[in-house]
Amino acid sequence: MDKQLLALLVCPVSHAPLHYDAAAQELICTASGLAYPIRDGIPVMLEDEARPLSADERLGKKEAD
Template sequence: MDKKLLSLLVCPVSKAPLEYREEAQELVCKASGLAYPVRDGIPVMLESEARQLTAEEKLEK
């Protein structure tokens, strides 16, 4: 994920910054508790496509 692009993207729900998790190919927002998929290098920033984070995932750094 391009660092410049990541610095521009925010969660569409909470407007909080996102964290890229390469192993899962997801952009994570701890504020909203959502993880947005990255498909073929393109972030899918739709709430309907996001999954809820587990309690453990919310605590991860």
């Protein structure tokens, strides 16, 4: 993910900054509790396409495998 692009993008719901999760290929917004997918290198910034974060993800904890 391009760092300059990431610096410009904000969550369309909360307008909060996003964090890039390289392993999941998602942009994470803990403020709104949503994870936006990145498909073919393009962030899909639609609320309908976003995945709700689990309680642990919202708190910044990694889920156990």
